[in-house]
Amino acid sequence: DVKVTQSSRYLVKRTGEKVFLECVQDMDHENMFWYRQDPGLGLRLIYFSYDVKMKEKGDIPEGYSVSREKKERFSLILESASTNQTSMYLCASDRGRGNEKLFFGSGTQLSVL
């Protein structure tokens, strides 16, 4: 089975801190995605990547950046965390061949105080 692993289940940070959320997939998937999930808003795409060193902005990229130096790893970076970035962050991946399903990690609940 495909495994998408997010490094932390819960994370508490202070306003202004630089935050790294890590995601690793073990099935050689081409595409990787970062979503945030908020009550009443569903899932919103922050960034995605089709290949190593490639990145594309999603619907809400402001305040975030990403890094994909290796195919299996996709990092989400909050340059200066703010309280409105308190959310559940979900990483996902797929093979990139047609309309494939996404495989999701279990999520990281980030609280910014």
Place this chain on the structure above:
Amino acid sequence: GDSVTQMEGPVTLSEEAFLTINCTYTATGYPSLFWYVQYPGEGLQLLLKATKADDKGSNKGFEATYRKETTSFHLEKGSVQVSDSAVYFCALRSGANSKLTFGKGITLSVRP
């Protein structure tokens, strides 16, 4: 742009009740349609999908039919169980390397 609209929730049903969760979409081209489910404390997982008009996706007793004429993909189950309590998301995808666009999700609670 692409969008997905789900009925408002939450929904509370008794065990063995019939379930319908409405989903309509707007998309350019011919998207694939998905239902994802999120059980408490877990990430999302695919429940079912349909890739072209009139296709029916089914899994674990759930069904949804891709209706191009009404741009809908409603989720149904004839008899829900307590274990079906979860958040359900309708989603669409318009191409191989395109993003997955989600609806807002709906929470289903099934009581014994």
